[in-house]
Amino acid sequence: MYRMVPTSDIVLTQLRKGVVEYCVLACLRSGPAYGLELAERLGSDSSLLTSEGTLYPLLSRVRQQGWVTTTQVPSAVGPPRRYYEITDEGRAALETFLATWSRFTTDVRTTLES
Template sequence: MEPTAEGVLTQMRKGVLEFCVLAYLRSGPAYGLEIATELGRHETLFTSEGTLYPLLARLRKQGWVETSWQESRSGPPRRYYSLTDEGRAAVRTFAAIWTPFSDGVDAVLGKAS
């Protein structure tokens, strides 16, 4: 069976989405809907809030993010996510590996076309 574009994209997202969340949090704490809105601007990266909250829970269990509750002017308190030192190290490692990795993929794809 031939893979669909959506199936391939889903697999690619699984590998990088958590690091995109960590990269977004480098600029400071953010709550879930804020993260979803920003990542949603890039449809290839993110399409559903339903995937974000389980991912944030996994990142918290890994010790890469921590949470705090903050009052909101427009409703109930919000859970804010922020990077831990381990989370900052994880995103630095990802960033260092990403360019050579994507360059390698680009080189192979260029040869195949």
């Protein structure tokens, strides 16, 4: 049987799957933002977001979960912008993630360094 060593892209894809939505919530803690702002914050100089095309379905999912609300705001330079704002449920989900993430990363680090 032929086995392939995963590329860094494959590993990053797997790591992103359960994390990026919480990173979006973390970005919204400081206040509402529209999609392009979030894409720039998550995509500039980081491995969290590969394209805007993956962000908008994620934003739709977290909105359906009740973790964010949206508001249309007129723009002086084009169509109205949809701003996303974290809800109390989103803050609670983020806090649960942060507590779990801390324990998880400690366990991973301990295992990898042993």
